[in-house]
């Protein structure tokens with residue numbers, strides 16, 4: 001059975017691969033957009049959109065396997081990342097708060113928490129709520 005470090009190493013390699021595929025799709029879309037419109041460019045655009053969707057789903061599945069929470073406000077879902085934390089009153093234990101990097105949805109089990117990453121679409125520095 002692989003160790004956690006081996007799983008994380010494999011996931012990092014997979015993420016790098018997915019990022020490369022996303023870059024390639026972006027370049028292909030640029031080329032497709034620069035060509036005169038035709039049935040071929042329309043078919044290419046559809047294939048690229050399908051490929052983008054497949055990559056986004058693969059990223060979400062990878063995140064879910066690794067234990068990340070997913071934003072369910074849109075599909076394909078986005079992997080939610082840590083945007084802050086709070087301390088449980090009774091134990092003083094620290095818990096993370098997760099947010100969607102795409103839509104800004106925050107999964108917060110408590111009302112008072114400290115944001116450590118700026119909100120999506122915000123130019124404001126981090127601060128306490």
Ligand SMILES: [Zn+2]
Pocket residue numbers: 071072073074078100101102103104105
């Ligand atoms: Zn979202």
